[in-house]
Amino acid sequence: MTEERAALPSWRPGQARDEILAFLEASGQIPPEDRLACFDNDGTLWCERPRYIQLEFLLHHLQQRVQTDPALGTTPEFSAVLSGDAAALEQVGLPRIAMALTGLFAGLPADRFKVLVREFMAAAANPALGRPHRSTVYRPMLELVDELRLRGFAIAVVTGGGTEFVRAVSQELYGVDPERVVGTLIEYDFADGEGGPVLTRTNRVSGTLNDGPDKVSHIQAQLGRRPVFAAGNTSGDREMLTWAETADGPSLALLVDHDDEEREFSYPGTGESATPTEPITDVAHRRGWTVASIARDWAEVFP
Amino acid sequence: MTEERAALPSWRPGQARDEILAFLEASGQIPPEDRLACFDNDGTLWCERPRYIQLEFLLHHLQQRVQTDPALGTTPEFSAVLSGDAAALEQVGLPRIAMALTGLFAGLPADRFKVLVREFMAAAANPALGRPHRSTVYRPMLELVDELRLRGFAIAVVTGGGTEFVRAVSQELYGVDPERVVGTLIEYDFADGEGGPVLTRTNRVSGTLNDGPDKVSHIQAQLGRRPVFAAGNTSGDREMLTWAETADGPSLALLVDHDDEEREFSYPGTGESATPTEPITDVAHRRGWTVASIARDWAEVFP
Numbered sequence: 001m002t003e004e005r006a007a008l009p010s011w012r013p014g015q016a017r018d019e020i021l022a023f024l025e026a027s028g029q030i031p032p033e034d035r036l037a038c039f040d041n042d043g044t045l046w047c048e049r050p051r052y053i054q055l056e057f058l059l060h061h062l063q064q065r066v067q068t069d070p071a072l073g074t075t076p077e078f079s080a081v082l083s084g085d086a087a088a089l090e091q092v093g094l095p096r097i098a099m100a101l102t103g104l105f106a107g108l109p110a111d112r113f114k115v116l117v118r119e120f121m122a123a124a125a126n127p128a129l130g131r132p133h134r135s136t137v138y139r140p141m142l143e144l145v146d147e148l149r150l151r152g153f154a155i156a157v158v159t160g161g162g163t164e165f166v167r168a169v170s171q172e173l174y175g176v177d178p179e180r181v182v183g184t185l186i187e188y189d190f191a192d193g194e195g196g197p198v199l200t201r202t203n204r205v206s207g208t209l210n211d212g213p214d215k216v217s218h219i220q221a222q223l224g225r226r227p228v229f230a231a232g233n234t235s236g237d238r239e240m241l242t243w244a245e246t247a248d249g250p251s252l253a254l255l256v257d258h259d260d261e262e263r264e265f266s267y268p269g270t271g272e273s274a275t276p277t278e279p280i281t282d283v284a285h286r287r288g289w290t291v292a293s294i295a296r297d298w299a300e301v302f303p
Numbered sequence: 304m305t306e307e308r309a310a311l312p313s314w315r316p317g318q319a320r321d322e323i324l325a326f327l328e329a330s331g332q333i334p335p336e337d338r339l340a341c342f343d344n345d346g347t348l349w350c351e352r353p354r355y356i357q358l359e360f361l362l363h364h365l366q367q368r369v370q371t372d373p374a375l376g377t378t379p380e381f382s383a384v385l386s387g388d389a390a391a392l393e394q395v396g397l398p399r400i401a402m403a404l405t406g407l408f409a410g411l412p413a414d415r416f417k418v419l420v421r422e423f424m425a426a427a428a429n430p431a432l433g434r435p436h437r438s439t440v441y442r443p444m445l446e447l448v449d450e451l452r453l454r455g456f457a458i459a460v461v462t463g464g465g466t467e468f469v470r471a472v473s474q475e476l477y478g479v480d481p482e483r484v485v486g487t488l489i490e491y492d493f494a495d496g497e498g499g500p501v502l503t504r505t506n507r508v509s510g511t512l513n514d515g516p517d518k519v520s521h522i523q524a525q526l527g528r529r530p531v532f533a534a535g536n537t538s539g540d541r542e543m544l545t546w547a548e549t550a551d552g553p554s555l556a557l558l559v560d561h562d563d564e565e566r567e568f569s570y571p572g573t574g575e576s577a578t579p580t581e582p583i584t585d586v587a588h589r590r591g592w593t594v595a596s597i598a599r600d601w602a603e604v605f606p
Contacts, residue, residue, distance in 0.1 A: 110523060154480060156482075164527065167527045179459075179482050179483060179528075190517075195549050196546055197519045197546045199520065213493045216500045217493050221488055222525055223481060224467065224482060226414075239493075239500050246498050246500075
């Protein structure tokens, strides 16, 4: 027990840590092939405030492009974004803006997009926290990833964000291979070029956004097994967390509660889920999920 | 070099083995994140004659179901299959028959389908070879899988067959996790049941069959990286093999040529590809792929 407590040094003693340690201890009973742990990304593995990191990336490229092509900034989506006007932003809506921004990369080969993401992540910083985005991953969650991996778990990142955006940095930040990143996927166009097949990004989402019930369906489609552990922080993670919780044998559903205005941010986990539901913290208490309060349970937040 | 030669004991000395050994030796120059090897399944990792193993599985269940429900056998698809009449089979066509047979499992939860596949694979045998299907995997290819894995390659199975069918046995037969099986996927229906989410199989293909150019698109969508090694045996593998061959740095495209009527089967690799193309062995010679002749290059075929 002493050894295991030493294993999660950034977690303060308390109910959340006790429940996690109990699950880690019980995980030996789980058949190896069922040891799959699924982590939401924004707000669960890395910081999502004041804006999604991917949105920062898209805005960065929009600003660059508008400098050489000012007309681009006059579309309703881009002028709303560039003005920062809350009413205009709300009127156009995040989904439409996100798709317009995604379109900036249509026509790029897969490898080129990966390079752009890595260049951005090597340099850009969170404007409110004053630390690089790459250092806004949550240290307690990385410790938990390590402990699960030590016990033979496959670790997957299941994000509402862009699959390829997260894949570009998942190995470096989390040790997660690209095939274990399940997200919102942009379709590729296939062409049989002179030097072999060429895949270029389009501006079309493949299938559906990876949120809510679709997280469950996409996990099955891409990963082919049901998680016995899931972590999330918004209503968009509700079905995934319930799916893990109701698996046979030992299981754990973990909700990160952002309640620490001093060290990070304080906001409810309403998320962008299409289905209005009860507050996710209420769901967690009702179903007996493990709730990690950042203020109470995390001795350290960032690396 | 002596040590490496000892590593592929079922491969006879010759050009195919030399080229494979040269690639294995050069693979140390490939960045670890790019070490992805994609293997077609039917005819590349396991035997596909006289009939696809999955078709045997489907026929087995059709025969069981018809015993309790004889009317089921009167549909055009099923009566053609059950009669074994070549003209009737050709008229209805394999795709329509395969989808009708797939429909036998609509409504099953994912876990139940996995159990059925495993029960079948534990018992059923290849009718021509007189050995269990599980023992019709190709020993030289398993040795190659091991060698690639030793050098840090992620191994993926990229099959025209059913994703979930292959996933049910991929870990046991090949040591491949379900998320690294890319195949033709049947959609699930999602329901929010009393005890948590429930996924049930439908009779609808998700997206497109995994064949030809779609193998390339599906690898990128599911695995998120480009293979530097690919192995296949039919025209349906052409684009995947070309994609691996034309990657930057060391790469290998390997074609298995079924030319051994005595120990296995002899047939051309025309496959079921929708696009009529030049014979795949001609493509291989033209592009300089490595061709593994079963008769010439394999000292042993099966385990």
